[in-house]
Amino acid sequence: MNVFLVxxxxxxxxxxxxxxxxxxxxxxxxxxAERQIEWRDIRQIVLTHMHPDHMGMAARLLKLTxxxxxxxxxxxxxxxxxxxxxxxIPWLQEAYIQSGVPLSLETKMEEHFSTIRESFHPLDPGRxxxxxxxxxxxxxxxxxxxxxxxxxxxxxxxxxERKLLFSGDQILENITPNIAWHPGRDMLAEFLDxxxxxxxxxxxxxxxxxxxxxxxxxxxISETVGHHQERCDEILNLLVESSRTAHQMVGExxxxxxxxxxxxxxxxxVLAHLEHLKRQGKVRHRSENGALEWHV
Ligand SMILES: [Zn+2]
Ligand SMILES: [Zn+2]
Numbered sequence: 184m185n186v187f188l189v190x191x192x193x194x195x196x197x198x199x200x201x202x203x204x205x206x207x208x209x210x211x212x213x214x215x216a217e218r219q220i221e222w223r224d225i226r227q228i229v230l231t232h233m234h235p236d237h238m239g240m241a242a243r244l245l246k247l248t249x250x251x252x253x254x255x256x257x258x259x260x261x262x263x264x265x266x267x268x269x270x271x272i273p274w275l276q277e278a279y280i281q282s283g284v285p286l287s288l289e290t291k292m293e294e295h296f297s298t299i300r301e302s303f304h305p306l307d308p309g310r311x312x313x314x315x316x317x318x319x320x321x322x323x324x325x326x327x328x329x330x331x332x333x334x335x336x337x338x339x340x341x342x343x344e345r346k347l348l349f350s351g352d353q354i355l356e357n358i359t360p361n362i363a364w365h366p367g368r369d370m371l372a373e374f375l376d377x378x379x380x381x382x383x384x385x386x387x388x389x390x391x392x393x394x395x396x397x398x399x400x401x402x403x404i405s406e407t408v409g410h411h412q413e414r415c416d417e418i419l420n421l422l423v424e425s426s427r428t429a430h431q432m433v434g435e436x437x438x439x440x441x442x443x444x445x446x447x448x449x450x451x452x453v454l455a456h457l458e459h460l461k462r463q464g465k466v467r468h469r470s471e472n473g474a475l476e477w478h479v
Pocket of ligand 1: 232
């Protein structure tokens with residue numbers, strides 16, 4: 184997990200916060216001490232999105248720094264939804280039932296998520312982005328680019344002058360970012376649209392949240408678009424054979440035992456693709472004892 188400190192005309196902006204763990208905190212503390220930067224020098228904290236590896240330490244760092252918190256409005260809304268009640272996405276249970284996930288697996292997934300959910304803290308952003316805003320930094324202006332798909336209010340930060348993109352989890356060199364289904368939204372279409380917008384930008388260097396900086400975003404984007412097209416084709420081919428639940432499709436598409444957490448991500452990834460295909464009129468579903476049987 185990478186976090187970035189960018190100099191402001193006065194002080195610094197911290198892009199993302201890292202996991203809420205002792206080693207993550209120590210890594211950040213040591214890196215700042217090495218550069219002789221004090222906590223109070225961080226005047227702003229920008230979150231690319233509210234996943235635990237990006238926002239986990241935010242509450243602690245906000246207290247230490249007194250910085251202003253900034254994030255996209257949609258992400259703040261999503262965080263509020265997740266931090267209210269039992270820190271569970273409200274539609275989670277329904278999505279598992281509709282996907283045909285067996286109760287024993289659901290229990291295992293719940294166990295694994297309970298620790299992760301502890302790092303969801305309610306936060307009070309002082310600045311909310313809609314996309315298009317500019318942050319004045321020592322690197323020149325950083326433009327806020329709204330890139331929904333991996334998360335509803337995910338943002339990237341772009342320096343047009345220096346052709347740099349802080350890409351968050353939107354562009355990661357060796358990984359395809361997970362696309363998670365949200366009710367009432369075509370998250371895959373939103374992800375593909377935001378990739379199309381990023382393909383128009385001139386970028387010499389991508390600074391991702393995971394892995395090393397790299398270049399060649401247009402090749403990465405066309406490969407990733409191709410990957411999702413293949414996934415859609417794979418799903419259609421399975422459904423031509425016979426109708427299936429999302430849970431059954433995960434078993435056939437990954438062909439190996441997935442850890443409970445990865446099984447969860449795989450279910451939501453399949454649901455996002457099914458929603459995309461449904462909106463194109465290519466697949467439909469019928470309800471069988473609460474689970475949705477998908478068919479062509
Ligand atoms: Zn993420
Ligand atoms: Zn991440």
